[in-house]
Amino acid sequence: MTPPLLLTLPLLVCLGSAALAHLCPRRAWPRRGVALAAMLALTAVGLLLLVEVRRQGVLAVQLGEWAAPFGITLVADLLSALLVLIAGVMGLTVVLYSAATLAPELEAGAYYALVLVLVGGVCGGFLTGDLFNLFVWFEVMLGASFVLLALEAKQEQFEATLKYMTLSLVGSAVLLTAVGMLYGVAGTLNMADLATRLPGLERPGLVSTVAVLFLVAFSLKAGAFPLFFWLPASYHTPPVAVTTLFSALLTKVGVYALVRTFTLLFTQDVGLTHTVLLVMGGLTMVTGVLGAVAQYDVRRLLSFHIISQIGYLLAGLGLLTQEALAALIAFLVHYIFAKSALFLVSGATARASGTYDLQQMGNLYRSHPLLAALFFVPALSLAGVPPFSGFFAKLALIRAALRAEHWLIAGTAAGVGLLTLFSMMKIWREAFWKGHPQDPAAKQEAPSSVNVGWGVLGPCAALALVMGVLGLGARPLLELADAAAGQLLEPTGYIQAVLRRPP
Amino acid sequence: MNPVVLCTVARMMAPVLLLFSLVLTVRGHDSPGGGFVGGLLATAAFTLLLVAQPEELVRRRPRVDPTRLAITGLLVALGSGLPALFLGRPFLTGLWAQVPLPGGGALKLGTPQLFDAGVYLLVLGTAMAFILGLLHGEEEEAREREG
Numbered sequence: 256m257t258p259p260l261l262l263t264l265p266l267l268v269c270l271g272s273a274a275l276a277h278l279c280p281r282r283a284w285p286r287r288g289v290a291l292a293a294m295l296a297l298t299a300v301g302l303l304l305l306v307e308v309r310r311q312g313v314l315a316v317q318l319g320e321w322a323a324p325f326g327i328t329l330v331a332d333l334l335s336a337l338l339v340l341i342a343g344v345m346g347l348t349v350v351l352y353s354a355a356t357l358a359p360e361l362e363a364g365a366y367y368a369l370v371l372v373l374v375g376g377v378c379g380g381f382l383t384g385d386l387f388n389l390f391v392w393f394e395v396m397l398g399a400s401f402v403l404l405a406l407e408a409k410q411e412q413f414e415a416t417l418k419y420m421t422l423s424l425v426g427s428a429v430l431l432t433a434v435g436m437l438y439g440v441a442g443t444l445n446m447a448d449l450a451t452r453l454p455g456l457e458r459p460g461l462v463s464t465v466a467v468l469f470l471v472a473f474s475l476k477a478g479a480f481p482l483f484f485w486l487p488a489s490y491h492t493p494p495v496a497v498t499t500l501f502s503a504l505l506t507k508v509g510v511y512a513l514v515r516t517f518t519l520l521f522t523q524d525v526g527l528t529h530t531v532l533l534v535m536g537g538l539t540m541v542t543g544v545l546g547a548v549a550q551y552d553v554r555r556l557l558s559f560h561i562i563s564q565i566g567y568l569l570a571g572l573g574l575l576t577q578e579a580l581a582a583l584i585a586f587l588v589h590y591i592f593a594k595s596a597l598f599l600v601s602g603a604t605a606r607a608s609g610t611y612d613l614q615q616m617g618n619l620y621r622s623h624p625l626l627a628a629l630f631f632v633p634a635l636s637l638a639g640v641p642p643f644s645g646f647f648a649k650l651a652l653i654r655a656a657l658r659a660e661h662w663l664i665a666g667t668a669a670g671v672g673l674l675t676l677f678s679m680m681k682i683w684r685e686a687f688w689k690g691h692p693q694d695p696a697a698k699q700e701a702p703s704s705v706n707v708g709w710g711v712l713g714p715c716a717a718l719a720l721v722m723g724v725l726g727l728g729a730r731p732l733l734e735l736a737d738a739a740a741g742q743l744l745e746p747t748g749y750i751q752a753v754l755r756r757p758p
Numbered sequence: 759m760n761p762v763v764l765c766t767v768a769r770m771m772a773p774v775l776l777l778f779s780l781v782l783t784v785r786g787h788d789s790p791g792g793g794f795v796g797g798l799l800a801t802a803a804f805t806l807l808l809v810a811q812p813e814e815l816v817r818r819r820p821r822v823d824p825t826r827l828a829i830t831g832l833l834v835a836l837g838s839g840l841p842a843l844f845l846g847r848p849f850l851t852g853l854w855a856q857v858p859l860p861g862g863g864a865l866k867l868g869t870p871q872l873f874d875a876g877v878y879l880l881v882l883g884t885a886m887a888f889i890l891g892l893l894h895g896e897e898e899e900a901r902e903r904e905g
Binding site: 257259260263267270271274275277278316317318319320327 | 829840
């Protein structure tokens, strides 16, 4: 396939099928079918894109053949292509899980169209080569997420949506301000063009100010310290399928935007910006994991762990060495799968025990041994226990921190890993190991409780399998991450691909 | 305010506004105008009719579902970018053709006009969905639930 087709298809597939899904009759199965087909197609296109970028280097296309600094640019380097592929895989998993768990009237409504718009917005964010378009894709994604959050129209969801929406809109306002200021300073918003112009500007102080504004806006979207409050206030209210989608993709676009802008654009004043990133990363890790300790609602607990893991990613970006960026990318991949698997399993445990409250659960190890195994893999992986994917990602990150002689961040990362393990063991002990609180006799005989079908367990098992593969075959992933990090640190390929005159 | 005056004026003005919205859309490629403004103007025309007419009349009138109109517009706009892709050029690249007219002259036809038409429908549908929702939201909801 030609580059124009490969780069446009992810967006066309998502947005076109969202429109198609909404034109379908108001029943569950046609809309589900459209969503399933779209996500399969997106995964396939993502894979082709990754293969092609690996072979040819950075791909770029100018929509409508309007030349680069003026037109709409789509670019894919290894990081973007990898993330588009992951968006496809996660979309597919979530659609399958939704089909097994959601109420039919929800599926028959706007649900799938919104999921597709959200995934389309996420892919747009990954592929765009222009900061203003990045803002637009953020809005597409957020618009869909607001509605998804409140789709069941429960009171707690409205409360959560209100908080989430308010803080997101504040973030969007800051982002738009930053974009406007940067345009005023540099006269362009095309990222490749900016990368060539920013170093030559006469007012470095102003550029640093804009950089910090971007840092605030994107770290709010990513859920980093100290602007993460919207996340644990909202993520536990929608159906588990929606939470999984949010945790897999939404905050990751924020992280991706940070990585893109703080490797390509704002590297003039590393002493300021990247030190701030390091400190934020460390604090995000610690506050997230400490916040999780106090929680007994599984989904809230996992939401705090999202924040904690975002801290690792920020720390990797703050170190800004090739090794650290490679570790960041490997960590990002591992963590999207691990966290999503944990959310899916939390949905399954809630189906099995009828509650999300850890104190009310118990004995699931006996009644649902397979479910217990499926929890164990991502939990250990998230905590960074070998041989699962999390171990290698975390090890690479800590090693990069040690090489860069940032002892404090390396120690924090290791310590937070232990606390994460503690948190995961808490879920294990409460939900799976201990006897059921209402029924002490249940310890001896496995109760014939709710059967959790393969529709629910299948997606969990698939993700656990991915984690096993990424752990045992960590080398290809680390090599890919290393190549992607090389592209980030040496952006001439990116700049040339974008600014080349169209044939 | 005299509803009779409003009603008469609205009935006279609405076709003019609709026609002008089409003119704006078509001239939009080379001069100020385009699908977005055209769609908004068409919305204004329909809104004028909605406000002026007695409510029973509005309710009885057969309607196109504005959401579906908007989505059709979206698909038309997306579709207008596809021909370029099939030729191996970037999405949304404008493709033009000259159609000779009888008696000299030529008609310029191209995919950007299709795009404008899509935007026209999208804006009209979205804005009408908002306005109808605001005018009688509860009624719409009940209809949705039945359908």
